[in-house]
Amino acid sequence: MTAHKWQEDVQRDLVRNAGDRAALFVRGEGATLWDADGKRYLDFLAGIAVNSLGHAHPAFVEAVATQAATLAHVSNLYATPWQLELAARLKRLAGTGETGRVYFGNSGAEANEAAFKLARLHGGADRPRILTLKDAFHGRTMGTLALTGKPYMQEPFLPMVPGVEAIDSTIEALEAALDDRVAALFVEPIKGEAGVVELPEGYLAAARELTARHGALLIVDEIQTGAGRTGAWFAFQHTGITPDAITVAKGIGGGFPIGALITYGAASDLFYPGTHGSTFGGNALGTAVASAVLAEIESADLVGNAAVRGPQIRETVAAIGSPLVEGCRGQGLLIGVALRHPVAGAVVAAAHEHGLIVNAANDATVRLAPPLTIGDVEIDEFAELFARALSTVEQALLLDAPSHTEEASA
Numbered sequence: 001m002t003a004h005k006w007q008e009d010v011q012r013d014l015v016r017n018a019g020d021r022a023a024l025f026v027r028g029e030g031a032t033l034w035d036a037d038g039k040r041y042l043d044f045l046a047g048i049a050v051n052s053l054g055h056a057h058p059a060f061v062e063a064v065a066t067q068a069a070t071l072a073h074v075s076n077l078y079a080t081p082w083q084l085e086l087a088a089r090l091k092r093l094a095g096t097g098e099t100g101r102v103y104f105g106n107s108g109a110e111a112n113e114a115a116f117k118l119a120r121l122h123g124g125a126d127r128p129r130i131l132t133l134k135d136a137f138h139g140r141t142m143g144t145l146a147l148t149g150k151p152y153m154q155e156p157f158l159p160m161v162p163g164v165e166a167i168d169s170t171i172e173a174l175e176a177a178l179d180d181r182v183a184a185l186f187v188e189p190i191k192g193e194a195g196v197v198e199l200p201e202g203y204l205a206a207a208r209e210l211t212a213r214h215g216a217l218l219i220v221d222e223i224q225t226g227a228g229r230t231g232a233w234f235a236f237q238h239t240g241i242t243p244d245a246i247t248v249a250k251g252i253g254g255g256f257p258i259g260a261l262i263t264y265g266a267a268s269d270l271f272y273p274g275t276h277g278s279t280f281g282g283n284a285l286g287t288a289v290a291s292a293v294l295a296e297i298e299s300a301d302l303v304g305n306a307a308v309r310g311p312q313i314r315e316t317v318a319a320i321g322s323p324l325v326e327g328c329r330g331q332g333l334l335i336g337v338a339l340r341h342p343v344a345g346a347v348v349a350a351a352h353e354h355g356l357i358v359n360a361a362n363d364a365t366v367r368l369a370p371p372l373t374i375g376d377v378e379i380d381e382f383a384e385l386f387a388r389a390l391s392t393v394e395q396a397l398l399l400d401a402p403s404h405t406e407e408a409s410a
């Protein structure tokens with residue numbers, strides 16, 4: 001394949017922190033993307049769980065246009081009605097009650113940085129320890145990188161911000177690690193970047209009880225799982241616990257960059273004037289758009305749609321009967337298709353060729369995170385394209401037809 005000019009531009013002009021880009025996208029509508037050559041793709045990744053409403057949804061377009069023409073930014077020296085409306089909406093959806101509070105940033109990492117500072121404010125000198133899970137992903141800034149339990153990501157940037165310890169994702173490991181010198185536990189309800197890996201049964205409930213017993217904060221990172229993706233507004237709500245704080249970003253802006261820390265109860269009183277801030281955070285444009293996105297998710301019951309479409313997609317994947325596929329993990333519309341061989345990259349590339357956008361959450365897991373708006377039409381098309389992609393890779397691996405591979409091992 002001859003390199004396109006845009007690929008040369010990528011090589012020359014962009015910092016080389018990421019790999020080659022697979023396409024130059026120029027337009028989107030719903031769950032459809034078009035590249036610069038006019039090729040059409042079905043988008044089952046939604047910009048990594050960001051485009052909750054799909055591309056160019058009228059509610060999103062209208063909110064951006066109207067707000068841009070009204071008031072975009074005034075700085076946090078001042079309040080705006082749109083910021084206050086989004087804060088109230090997030091408090092309601094997250095179930096904080098009256099005592100909750102919201103801090104706005106512009107990304108997931110900024111939401112988690114704020115949560116890290118919340119943990120330090122809570123811990124003070126007496127509680128220097130912060131717990132996170134091995135394999136967790138909480139962001140790429142220096143603070144959130146320390147929270148990200150992946151040594152290979154941290155290694156080029158040592159030394160890390162001190163105090164953070166990564167523990168195994170078991171209730172026993174948490175029990176062993178907790179003491180009265182721990183300020184907080186950070187946890188993803190489903191470890192998205194680790195490969196859509198669920199926590200052990202009962203983990204969040206146990207974590208709530210144990211952290212409360214030791215006076216540590218329970219901080220739930222809902223950046224990938226929030227905004228309805230798992231079939232609840234926030235994934236922790238499947239469990240009935242109340243955390244001390246959650247962080248959100250990705251899906252709440254529907255494509256507009258925004259993140260937030262949402263606090264509950266006593267944790268809401270830890271920040272005081274001068275302890276944190278952001279110039280762009282919570283500006284009128286971002287908050288108006290996020291409010292419009294969340295209002296549309298609510299009025300169209302896209303949380304309910306995620307709850308129904310998730311199982312439908314899993315059945316669809318099972319029905320393909322590919323010898324490559326071991327099964328599905330995740331919840332709602334955050335799905336990890338587990339493969340029996342470490343060929344997720346090849347499946348993603350084959351899917352791309354066939355016009356389907358998915359990504360590799362790890363070597364042996366293909367992540368599906370379609371827009372929350374998808375229905376039967378998109379799922380039928382997905383079934384066809386994903387079957388073709390799997391078949392392409394099966395042929396390359398010379399795997400037998402489904403009926404002959406009952407013993408195929410993981």
Ligand SMILES: *Cc1c(COP(=O)(O)O)cnc(C)c1O
Binds near residue numbers: 107110192193221224
């Ligand atoms: C994406 C993600 C982040 C980081 O968000 P950015 O907007 O990329 O900074 C943090 N935590 C989780 C669970 C994520 O999925």
